[in-house]
Amino acid sequence: MTFDRATRRKWFSHGMVVLTGLSIVVVATPLVWIIYETALLGGSVFNVALFTQGIPYPCTPGNGITCHQGGIVVPIEGTLILVGLAALFSVPIGIGAAIASVEYGGQRRWARITGLVADVLSGVPSIVAGAFVYALLILYDPAIVFSTLSGSLALAVLMLPIVTRACEEALRTVPHSVREAAYALGISRWKTSVRIVLVGALPGIVTGILLAIARAAGEAAPLLILLGNGCAHSLQGIQDEGCSLSYWIWLGATNPYQNWANLAWAAALLLVLIILVLSVASRLVLDRMARRMRGG
Amino acid sequence: MNPDNPFPAPSKGATPRKVPRFGDWTFLALVIAATLLVVGVMVTLVVVLLYGSRFTIQSLGFSFLYGTTWNPNNNVYGILPFLDGTLITSAIALFLAVPLGLGAAIFLTQHAPGWLRGPVGQLIELLAAIPSIVYGFWGLIFFVPIERNYTEPFLKTWLGWTGLFGGTPFGVDFLTAGIILSIMAVPTITALSRDAIAAVPRAQKEAAISLGATDWEVTRRAVLPYARSGIVGGIVLGLGRALGETMAVVLTIGNTDKIGTSLFDSGETVSGGIALGFFEPTGPLNISALLEAGLVLLAITLAINLGARTILHRFQSGAAAGAE
Numbered sequence: 001m002t003f004d005r006a007t008r009r010k011w012f013s014h015g016m017v018v019l020t021g022l023s024i025v026v027v028a029t030p031l032v033w034i035i036y037e038t039a040l041l042g043g044s045v046f047n048v049a050l051f052t053q054g055i056p057y058p059c060t061p062g063n064g065i066t067c068h069q070g071g072i073v074v075p076i077e078g079t080l081i082l083v084g085l086a087a088l089f090s091v092p093i094g095i096g097a098a099i100a101s102v103e104y105g106g107q108r109r110w111a112r113i114t115g116l117v118a119d120v121l122s123g124v125p126s127i128v129a130g131a132f133v134y135a136l137l138i139l140y141d142p143a144i145v146f147s148t149l150s151g152s153l154a155l156a157v158l159m160l161p162i163v164t165r166a167c168e169e170a171l172r173t174v175p176h177s178v179r180e181a182a183y184a185l186g187i188s189r190w191k192t193s194v195r196i197v198l199v200g201a202l203p204g205i206v207t208g209i210l211l212a213i214a215r216a217a218g219e220a221a222p223l224l225i226l227l228g229n230g231c232a233h234s235l236q237g238i239q240d241e242g243c244s245l246s247y248w249i250w251l252g253a254t255n256p257y258q259n260w261a262n263l264a265w266a267a268a269l270l271l272v273l274i275i276l277v278l279s280v281a282s283r284l285v286l287d288r289m290a291r292r293m294r295g296g
Numbered sequence: 297m298n299p300d301n302p303f304p305a306p307s308k309g310a311t312p313r314k315v316p317r318f319g320d321w322t323f324l325a326l327v328i329a330a331t332l333l334v335v336g337v338m339v340t341l342v343v344v345l346l347y348g349s350r351f352t353i354q355s356l357g358f359s360f361l362y363g364t365t366w367n368p369n370n371n372v373y374g375i376l377p378f379l380d381g382t383l384i385t386s387a388i389a390l391f392l393a394v395p396l397g398l399g400a401a402i403f404l405t406q407h408a409p410g411w412l413r414g415p416v417g418q419l420i421e422l423l424a425a426i427p428s429i430v431y432g433f434w435g436l437i438f439f440v441p442i443e444r445n446y447t448e449p450f451l452k453t454w455l456g457w458t459g460l461f462g463g464t465p466f467g468v469d470f471l472t473a474g475i476i477l478s479i480m481a482v483p484t485i486t487a488l489s490r491d492a493i494a495a496v497p498r499a500q501k502e503a504a505i506s507l508g509a510t511d512w513e514v515t516r517r518a519v520l521p522y523a524r525s526g527i528v529g530g531i532v533l534g535l536g537r538a539l540g541e542t543m544a545v546v547l548t549i550g551n552t553d554k555i556g557t558s559l560f561d562s563g564e565t566v567s568g569g570i571a572l573g574f575f576e577p578t579g580p581l582n583i584s585a586l587l588e589a590g591l592v593l594l595a596i597t598l599a600i601n602l603g604a605r606t607i608l609h610r611f612q613s614g615a616a617a618g619a620e
Contacts, residue, residue, distance in 0.1 A: 013510035017407050023399030024408075024416070027486065030479045031423045034434045096330025104324065114331055117338045123601030124341070124594060125540025127567045131590035132341045134574065135348035138583075157337060164334060190323030218427025221542035221567065225574040246429050246543075253433045253547055261437075268430045275425050 035272070042269025045069060045262045051076065055231050055248075058257035067259040072267050077235055078148065078243035079271075082223075083216050085152035085238065086159055091209055094163030095198075102171040103193050115168060122161035129157040130222025146228030148235070148242030154222035159212040166208020170201035203289035207282040214278040218271055220246035245271050342594075349588035351581050360588060366553040366569065368578040373585035375592055377553045381470065381563035382593075384556065385545060386538045388474025389481050394531055396478075397485030401527075404486070405493045406515055417490065424483035432547035435476040440467040440548060443475075448560060462558040468550035471559040476544045481534040488533065492526025493519055525607050532604035540597045542567040566593045 003011070049071045056070025097114045105111020133154040137145045144150060174197050182192040198205075228241030231248055245267040252264020346353075352360055352373055363374015400420075404413055444467030451461045451471075496519050504518035520527070542565075550562020551572060564572075566589055573586045 009510050009513070013512035016512040016515075017403075020399040020403035020407060023396045024403050027396050027400045027482050028416075028419075030439075031419075031483075033438070034426065034431065034479075037434055037438060038430060093330045093333045096327045097334040100327035100331040104327065114334060117335050119605055120598060120602070121334075121338055123536055123540075123597055125542070125567060125597050127540070127542045127570050128345075128590045128594045128597075129341075131348075131570055131574075131587055132345055135344045135587050136340070138348075139344070157341070160334065160337060188317050188320055190320050193323065214425055218425075218429070220427065220429040221571055224542075224571045246427060249429045249433055250543070253429075253436055264433065268427075268433060271427055272430065275427070276422065279422060279425055 038265065038268050038272055041262070041265035042267075045266045046269065050263075050266055054234060055263070056259055058255065058260055060256070060258040069259060070263060072245070072248060072263050072270070074231055074234060075243050075245045075248035075267055076270070078227075078230070078247070079217055079245045081148055081235070081238065082152045082155060082242065082244055083213055085149070086155035086216050087209065087213060089153065089156035090159040090163050090212070094160055095167050095205065097164050098167030098171055099193055099198070102168055103197065114164060118161040118164040118168075121157070122165070124157070125221075126154075126158055126219050127221040127225075129154045130225040132157065133222065134225055144239050146226060146241050148227070148230075148238040148240070151223045151226045151242055151244070152238075154226055155216040155219060158219060158222075159216050162212035162215060163208055166211070167201070167205050170204025170208065171197060173204060174200040203285045203292075207285050210278045210282040210285070214275045214282075217274055217278075218246060220244075220250055223247045224250060342591075345587050345591045345594070349584045349591060351584035352588050353584075355581070356585075360585070361592070364555055368573070368582045368585075371578070371581050373581075373588075375566065375589055377555045378564050378566040378569040378589065379592075380555050381473075381545075381549060381565040382539060382567070382596075384470045384559070384563070385474040385477055385549065385565060386535060388471065388559070389477035389538045390531070390535055392475065392478035393481040393485055393534060397482045397534070398489050398527065400482070400486045401489035401493055402515055402519075404490055406519070407511070417487075420483045420486050424487060427543075428480060428541055429543040431476055431480055432544035435472065435544060436468075436547045439476065440472055443467045443469075443472045447471075452560070460559050463560040465560045466550065466562065468548055469560050469562050470549065470556055473545045473549035473565075474559075476548050477538045477541060480541065480544060481538050484534040484537060485530050488530025489523070489527045492523040492530065495526065496522045525610055529604050529608035532600060532607065536597050536600040536604060539600060540567060540593065541565075542571050546571055566596075 049069055051071060051073055053069075053071030054074050055072070056068040059065065059067035061067045101111040101114040105114075133150050134145060137150050137153075178200060179192055179197060182196050183189075187196070223244055223246060227244065227247050229243075229247075229251075230236070230241035231243035231251060235242065248267045249264045249271075252260045252262075252267070255261075356363070356373060360373055360375055362376060363372070364376045365372045365374050366377050367373075404416060408416070444465055448461070448465030448467065448469075448471065452465060455461050500518050500522055501514055504514045509517065545565050546568035549564060549568060551564055551568065552562045553564055553569070554561075556563040570586050570589050570593070573582065573589075577583045577586065
């Protein structure tokens with residue numbers, strides 16, 4: 001049986017369409033599988049103790065041994081403090097730099113450097129940010145190299161370009177007529193920037209900050225270098241060794257204890273949930289902004 | 297008010313001041329300080345890493361870049377064993393993620409029913425945000441055993457003659473780490489390709505259809521060439537991410553510092569070598585070597601990322617020009 005050219009082309013086309021459809025199945029399978037296992041294993045120890053108790057003694061059940069489940073309150077606190085500090089460092093600087101480049105720079109050449117540097121910084125691998133903070137703090141004070149503070153500095157380096165970029169884009173969406181109206185009313189330039197333009201750009205800025213926080217919360221590589229290991233006991237000051245959810249997953253994955261692994265899955269589930277909530281929240285903020293822009 | 301003059305001069309307080317107010321000066325100083333800080337972070341990052349790696353730069357020179365041994369106990373540092381791991385795993389990741397990610401993007405934009413596009417698109421964007429440590433943990437617990445027991449013996453039996461799959465399949469090796477990286481790179485490649493393909497004007501497709509092209513010929517000859525630079529930008533950005541990735545790789549590659557030739561060899565990447573090296577540094581020379589490895593990784597990823605951004609910018613300005 002022979003096919004003419006047109007039939008061959010048609011069936012080749014059908015075949016390729018089926019292949020693209022298959023590729024989406026192949027792509028989705030491991031991703032759905034990851035979510036499924038995380039939800040299943042993390043969910044099996046998802047209870048109140050998780051949020052009230054500290055890390056338990058390492059233990060694997062069997063031969064009549066029962067293990068204490070324990071909880072991950074220390075990693076949770078650690079992540080909150082780390083991300084909070086990193087936001088404290090990066091958000092004001094990012095917003096300030098964005099205001100300088102958009103509100104004062106305009107079309108001028110120097111104003112473009114902020115965007116360029118943000119582009120370059122956003123390509124810095126997280127492990128290099130960690131090595132940088134290590135190299136910097138060891139010059140300053142070796143005693144605080146392994147601490148919550150140094151970990152949060154590395155996270156701030158990773159958040160800074162995201163916040164700066166998002167702020168620049170948000171400020172650019174505020175129409176120029178709004179600024180001119182404010183100047184016409186005799187409002188000074190800085191008050192226009194802070195009380196009118198910045199407020200108008202707030203949804204975009206909040207979205208950027210939420211996405212930056214989501215990125216920082218899941219980051220583990222620089223914390224491997226910088227946190228020390230403060231997971232075993234309750235957290236001390238920010239100049240002492242710290243802990244985070246991501247660091248705890250690393251400990252659970254690289255140690256052979258069953259109850260630690262269970263808590264690591266719980267930490268993974270919690271991290272994924274946190275990031276899910278932050279993404280949904282940022283989408284809601286953007287939608288609200290879009291509706292307001294349409295004049296609703 | 298003087299009735300003869302309906303337009304009295306404004307009172308003193310309302311005149312626009314020529315001299316900026318105190319608040320303006322302070323605010324300007326603050327935002328300029330913020331700009332200098334952003335630029336300063338970038339500059340300090342490079343300077344501090346250079347200064348921190350001065351011992352190895354001075355004592356080893358270029359041999360750091362082509363040395364084949366990394367042995368902190370004897371203070372011998374050559375980065376090739378790590379570079380080898382980074383390049384092999386990233387190559388595997390691209391080899392798998394480009395066709396699959398692009399195929400998924402084509403299906404989503406061209407052939408998928410409308411009700412499927414939105415949810416799947418959002419799922420993919422969410423997956424790009426899952427932390428790499430979670431991918432690594434999952435890979436270590438669930439994927440490594442599958443590799444060890446099924447995939448790798450299968451490949452060894454049927455493709456062993458290629459020489460790529462020699463040695464004992466332990467499961468923690470270049471192949472596994474590369475596959476995990478490809479799983480992580482797919483959402484980036486799919487999302488950016490999808491945006492590029494969605495930006496192709498309708499007329500481009502309609503012209504091809506009117507000439508009697510089949511579905512695939514429309515995609516292959518009318519859509520993909522138009523979206524090419526956007527797709528390439530997405531791929532290079534995915535590559536940049538794969539090169540710098542640490543956690544997913546460090547848990548699945550086996551962490552040995554020898555140069556591997558088979559895909560079943562365990563090894564180490566630059567990022568993983570840095571992360572693990574800081575746990576027990578043997579001395580100042582070791583720390584210096586780790587920081588220099590960081591510089592090398594920084595140089596590679598920056599070159600890749602700036603390349604990707606140049607391509608994407610050209611794509612954006614090209615799309616803007618096409619719309620006019």
